[in-house]
Amino acid sequence: MPDGREKEEVTMCTVLDEAEQRGKEIGKEIGKEIGMLRALRGLMGTIKCSGEKAMELLGIPEEEKRKYREKLNP
Secondary structure, three states: OOOHHHHHHHHHHHHHHHHHHHHHHHHHHHHHHHHHHHHHHHHHHHOOOOHHHHHHHHOOOHHHHHHHHHHHOO
16 A cells, blocks of 8 residues: 555656646647647738638638637737
8 A cells, every 4th residue: 555655756756747738738739839830920921812711721620720710810
């Protein structure tokens, strides 16, 4: 049976593992957002279209468009 110190170490390891996993998830989300913004700006520059049209062409869901509008028009 683990003593108090061993339980504390197990808890700390669990917390650290969860934090590492969450950090990876956040990194993926940020990477996806950066990639999408690059694609949007690329389309806007290449075919001279609006941000709205670029989002339409890339098939960005309505619920995500506000986030990209804010980033495209700081």
